[in-house]
Amino acid sequence: MxxxxxxxxxxxxxxxxxxxxxxxxxxxxxxxxxxxxxxxxxxxxxxxxxxxxxxxxxxxxxxxxxxxxxxxxxxxxxxxxxxxxxxxxxxxxxxxxxxxxxxxxxxxxxxxxxxxxxxxxxxxxxxxxxxxxxxxxxxxxxxxxxxxxxxxxxxxxxxxxxxxxxxxxxxxxxxxxxxxxxxxxxxxxxxxxxxxxxxxxxxxxxxxxxxxxxxxxSHHVAGPAHHAMAAAISRTVRRGGSVLIAAFAIDRTVLVLEALSALVRAGDIPEVPVIVDSPMALAALDVYRDAAEHGQLQTGIGADLVDLPTLRLAPTPDESMALNRPGSPSIVLSASGMASGGRIVHHLRSWLPDRDNSVILTGFQAPGTRGRELVDGARDVKLLGRYVPVRAEVVHDEEFSxxxxxxxxxxxxxxxxxxxxxxxxxxxxxxxxxxxxxxxxxxxxxxxxxxxxxxxxxxxxxxxxxxxxxxxxxxxxxxxx
Known part of the structure; x- marks a missing residue:
């Protein structure tokens, strides 16, 4: 010393x-x-x-x-x-x-x-x-x-x-x-x-x-993996609505896409368009692909991280804005994961008032965030300076943590x-x-x-x-x- x-x-x-x-x-x-x-x-x-x-x-x-x-x-x-x-x-x-x-x-x-x-x-x-x-x-x-x-x-x-x-x-x-x-x-x-x-x-x-x-x-999960998310997606598509998944751009979007791939392969959810609407998530996907090529992921995982034939990307603001009125059932992944900022705020303003839609929160939601408000059963949330009613189904899938x-x-x-x-x-x-x-x-x-x-x-x-x-x-x- x-x-x-x-x-x-x-x-x-x-x-x-x-x-x-x-x-x-x-x-x-x-x-x-x-x-x-x-x-x-x-x-x-x-x-x-x-x-x-x-x-x-x-x-x-x-x-x-x-x-x-x-x-x-x-x-x-x-x-x-x-x-x-x-x-x-x-x-x-x-x-x-x-x-x-x-x-x-x-x-x-x-x-x-x-x-x-x-x-x-x-x-x-x-x-x-x-x-x-x-x-x-x-x-x-x-x-x-x-x-x-x-x-x-x-x-x-x-x-x-x-x-x-x-x-x-x-x-x-x-x-x-x-x-x-x-x-x-x-x-x-x-x-x-x-x-x-x-x-x-x-x-x-x-x-x-x-x-x-x-x-x-503790992370105790009963039943099949991501059962709550799969059930919510199936219900929403049956009633003609769309699913908005709040997912962090870093790591979480990759994990959600992997889970959706597995659910589609198993026949647990219908095949509908899956759109990634987060420029940051798209950039992060490229980093994960680069890491895969350099052997930084688990053995056997290559640059093709997900297998979703219906996967689409929405890199531009115009493509993102079009998702506010999807027209037919779809699944949209957007950031941030706690719904506190980013493109997802605009989607929530359009989607939350519609009872046919669903919003899925993935993982931990910190106190004071919009995601935590939704998980706790808020009837109205403030978005871009205005309150909107929460009529869409809200589901919390903590298995992604x-x-x-x-x-x-x-x-x-x-x-x-x-x-x-x-x-x-x-x-x-x-x-x-x-x-x-x-x-x-x-x-x-x-x-x-x-x-x-x-x-x-x-x-x-x-x-x-x-x-x-x-x-x-x-x-x-x-x-x-």
């Missing part, structure tokens, strides 16, 4: 399932693990507009666990406000994150224009959180690291990535600083994934930061050769984080904490022996300075 203290500050992803950002500090160096946008409830989204908790220019580097917006979506603001160092991720994560950030910048610009034209914003003039040009400036900082490669950040900190099995290119991060080792789970996949190789077992570390998106539940559930998260921890001394449970709704913390405390037998946003802890390995019941030294709710 060189005498310098090692600190970890929970700048985001604490108390909520979005906005992940964790700061490691040692001997004057700073490494930020993830830099995500807050999504969902307004009280969280407002934090996107606050100055970052530490001066971005003081951060030496950023490492991004994967390409979802709640883990990388704040990067353009960080670069705009002074970050000059590299932004690390795997090759495939970087390719997907570039797509995500470009789309996010365009959406922020469009939302500001729409708000200005419609007059429904409280701000005058309404401004984008960041622009497409600022997204490009952040992308220029991307650097690629391979799984298992040791990446030094100066002479004080280094990190190593390992497969997380969540989405293409996703990683868990082991950070070494001085004598300390801190393992960040990132978003963990399940022990298996429909198209990706499995997640890796974690290396030993005395401090672990673990996500808890599904920390209070590629988040580890509570048992699988504890199983991942149990794969360490030595139990950690302290575990910090983050990136979950409060009840999910608390439930997972209780489960880890009972089964692993180490100190467990659900940190508050802004809380700072010391993670020196010399302070707490492995297996000790004492938590790492912590300063109660102290903000980073």
């Amino acid at each position: 060189d005498g310098a203290r090692t600190a970890l500050t929970f700048l985001g992803g604490a108390g909520t399932v979005t906005g992940s950002a964790f700061l490691m500090e040692h001997d004057g160096r700073r490494l930020l693990v993830d830099c995500g946008l807050y999504q969902g409830e307004r009280r969280w989204r407002r934090l996107n507009w606050e100055p970052f908790a530490v001066p971005p220019a003081s951060i030496d580097a950023v490492v991004v666990t994967h390409a979802h917006l709640d883990h990388c979506g704040y990067l353009p603001d960080l670069v705009r406000d002074g970050l000059t160092g590299p932004i690390w991720g795997t090759r495939w994560s970087n390719a997907l994150a570039a797509i995500v950030l470009r789309d996010s910048g365009r959406l922020h610009e469009r939302d500001a224009r729409d708000a200005r034209a419609s007059g429904y914003s409280r701000h005058d003039p309404p401004l984008p959180l960041y622009t497409a040009e600022q997204a490009e400036q952040a992308i220029a900082h991307f650097r690629a690291a391979s799984y298992g490669e040791l990446v030094p950040i100066g002479d004080a900190i280094d990190f190593t990535l390992s497969p997380a099995g969540h989405v293409l290119g996703s990683a868990s991060v082991l950070v070494r600083a001085g004598g300390s080792r801190v393992q960040f789970s990132g978003d963990l996949g399940r022990p298996w994934h429909p198209i990706l190789p499995p997640r890796a077992s974690p290396p030993d570390a005395k401090t672990v930061v673990i996500e808890s998106t599904y920390g209070d539940r 590629v988040h580890a559930d509570a048992d699988e998260l504890v199983e991942w921890l149990g794969q360490m050769h030595q139990s950690p001394a302290a575990v910090y449970v983050v990136h979950g709704e409060q009840r999910a984080s608390i439930a997972l913390a209780d489960r880890i405390r009972d089964r692993v037998g180490c100190a467990v904490s659900v940190p508050e946003r802004g809380e700072k802890v010391l993670v020196d390995d010399t302070d707490v022996p492995t297996g000790s019941a004492s938590p790492a030294v912590r300063s109660s709710s102290r903000r980073a300075r």
